[in-house]
Amino acid sequence: MAKVIFASDKITIETKDDSDVCFVADKAKASLPFDCYEGVCETCRVLVDEGGENLSEVNEQEKYTLGEEKIAQGFRLGCQIKIKSGYVILRNGWD
Numbered sequence: 001m002a003k004v005i006f007a008s009d010k011i012t013i014e015t016k017d018d019s020d021v022c023f024v025a026d027k028a029k030a031s032l033p034f035d036c037y038e039g040v041c042e043t044c045r046v047l048v049d050e051g052g053e054n055l056s057e058v059n060e061q062e063k064y065t066l067g068e069e070k071i072a073q074g075f076r077l078g079c080q081i082k083i084k085s086g087y088v089i090l091r092n093g094w095d
């Protein structure tokens with residue numbers, strides 16, 4: 001089991017390993033917004049507080065949409081990431 005903590009909402013939810021974060025956010029009723037689900041609009045931007053190593057690797061779409069600087073600062077796209085195992089702490093990237 002993996003654990004996702006949505007810090008902006010103070011919500012913790014357990015989920016299966018390799019779960020899509022967008023589905024976990026929906027299940028948890030987190031306030032993280034989504035629009036395109038294709039990694040294009042950046043609406044779902046999240047900031048990783050802890051546990052980034054437990055997420056899927058940064059993909060080409062995230063590199064294109066976010067750019068290297070934001071990725072280096074810890075931003076990811078919620079619609080593009082999976083929680084592999086362990087835990088991650090995410091907050092809304094627009095707060």
Ligand code: FES
Pocket residue numbers: 033034035036037038039040041042043044045077078079080
């Ligand atoms: S919902 Fe558009 S980039 Fe994630």
